[in-house]
Amino acid sequence: MGDAKRVSVGIVGASGYGGVQLVRLLQDHPNVEIVYLGGDSSAGKPFYTLYPHLSHCIDLMIEPIDIDKIASQCQVVFLSLPNGLACKMAPQLLEKGCKVLDLSADYRFFNLETYKKWYGSEREDKAIASTAVYGLPELYRDRISQAQLIGCPGCYVTASLLALSPLLKQGLIATDSAIIDAKSGTSGGGRQAKTNLLHAEADNAISAYGVAGHHRHTPEIEQICSDLAGHDVKVQFTPHLIPMARGILATVYATLRDPGLVREDLITIYTAFYRNAPWVKVLPGGTYPQTKWACGTNLCYLGVEVDQRTNRVIVMSVIDNLIKGQAGQGVQCLNLMMGWDEMLGLPKLSFYP
Numbered sequence: 001m002g003d004a005k006r007v008s009v010g011i012v013g014a015s016g017y018g019g020v021q022l023v024r025l026l027q028d029h030p031n032v033e034i035v036y037l038g039g040d041s042s043a044g045k046p047f048y049t050l051y052p053h054l055s056h057c058i059d060l061m062i063e064p065i066d067i068d069k070i071a072s073q074c075q076v077v078f079l080s081l082p083n084g085l086a087c088k089m090a091p092q093l094l095e096k097g098c099k100v101l102d103l104s105a106d107y108r109f110f111n112l113e114t115y116k117k118w119y120g121s122e123r124e125d126k127a128i129a130s131t132a133v134y135g136l137p138e139l140y141r142d143r144i145s146q147a148q149l150i151g152c153p154g155c156y157v158t159a160s161l162l163a164l165s166p167l168l169k170q171g172l173i174a175t176d177s178a179i180i181d182a183k184s185g186t187s188g189g190g191r192q193a194k195t196n197l198l199h200a201e202a203d204n205a206i207s208a209y210g211v212a213g214h215h216r217h218t219p220e221i222e223q224i225c226s227d228l229a230g231h232d233v234k235v236q237f238t239p240h241l242i243p244m245a246r247g248i249l250a251t252v253y254a255t256l257r258d259p260g261l262v263r264e265d266l267i268t269i270y271t272a273f274y275r276n277a278p279w280v281k282v283l284p285g286g287t288y289p290q291t292k293w294a295c296g297t298n299l300c301y302l303g304v305e306v307d308q309r310t311n312r313v314i315v316m317s318v319i320d321n322l323i324k325g326q327a328g329q330g331v332q333c334l335n336l337m338m339g340w341d342e343m344l345g346l347p348k349l350s351f352y353p
């Protein structure tokens with residue numbers, strides 16, 4: 001089991017981008033020991049052969065998935081897998097006493113009919129799924145701290161929701177007026193080969209996809225927006241792939257109900273909303289964030305503006321898609337589940353420029 005003073009952690013999907021970020025973050029975490037790495041096609045290889053730059057700090061093998069073995073070794077298991085796999089593994093791990101943090105979409109939906117519509121599969125773990133907590137600490141901190149199973153939101157959704165939440169929670173914007181224009185680096189598509197992520201396709205190019213409500217993140221964003229607002233909310237979400245490796249910028253536009261609100265009012269509201277959220281930084285008036293500020297950190301920077309000609313609020317939200325948008329979010333949730341400081345083991349200084 002390793003060092004008894006540390007919590008033993010396993011990472012399933014260690015060879016992927018989420019996996020390697022988890023290894024990086026958890027190797028530096030003072031209360032954690034990584035004891036197990038699991039994978040599929042990479043099983044049987046030493047982890048350092050996939051990521052030689054980490055050979056000086058981790059010498060574990062990637063193992064084939066064996067739930068009994070994982071549960072016998074690990075108190076906590078991160079699942080960083082394609083959609084549709086965690087829901088097969090998590091119930092068994094929970095039954096054997098592990099805490100589980102899933103980075104895929106399997107445990108993000110309050111209504112499994114919505115999951116089925118967008119992800120295509122009927123679920124056999126309905127009772128377990130109903131115990132999952134949506135892993136966005138800025139909104140569901142108390143529930144996360146009591147949970148055994150977390151469905152962590154991903155990159156686009158995290159950037160979008162952190163921009164929108166104060167507006168929805170306080171009823172400041174006209175119904176269904178929110179437009180999210182989001183841009184992601186190519187690492188958002190994972191490490192597995194995909195044609196649209198090839199350098200020759202993605203370099204020197206920018207394009208939208210999943211337009212007009214056709215991206216699977218639209219229902220996920222709407223689910224949480226509706227929860228915050230207390231009624232059904234629709235959003236216009238347009239993702240774009242841009243030629244950089246990591247980072248997300250989501251620029252959100254919405255019509256203010258009160259035409260008298262100015263930028264400083266909104267900044268005061270945002271600052272108050274996030275006063276206990278150490279990973280969200282609301283910027284001073286006239287300052288707009290860039291992705292590099294968040295790169296390598298678990299931070300979200302929010303720039304807030306009002307256009308009084310159009311009566312729209314404009315919120316710019318940046319995160320590192322692989323940290324606050326994925327592995328860092330998971331570690332932040334782990335900290336809460338274990339009763340540790342929410343900031344423990346997580347990077348707060350970017351490697352700017």
Ligand SMILES: NC(=O)C1=CN([C@@H]2O[C@H](COP(=O)(O)OP(=O)(O)OC[C@H]3O[C@@H](n4cnc5c(N)ncnc54)[C@H](OP(=O)(O)O)[C@@H]3O)[C@@H](O)[C@H]2O)C=CC1
Pocket residue numbers: 012013014015016017018019038039040041042043065080081082083085103104105153154155187188189190191192321322325326
């Ligand atoms: N990339 C991003 O910015 C974000 C991704 N996510 C989500 O996180 C999850 C992981 O993403 P990411 O790390 O980018 O993906 P990658 O494609 O980089 O990695 C996928 C991992 O899953 C493993 N895997 C695939 N099939 C199986 C299987 N049958 N059994 C065991 N392991 C398997 C792979 O192992 P092997 O190599 O051994 O085959 C690999 O380690 C996804 O659900 C994704 O949607 C969430 C937020 C942001």
Ligand SMILES: CC(=O)N[C@@H](CCC(=O)OP(=O)(O)O)C(=O)O
Pocket residue numbers: 103104105153154155156157184185186187188189190239241
């Ligand atoms: C650039 C790119 O391909 N991005 C992915 C989002 C990856 C991700 O984070 O998905 P989850 O949040 O659902 O895990 C996409 O658009 O599907």
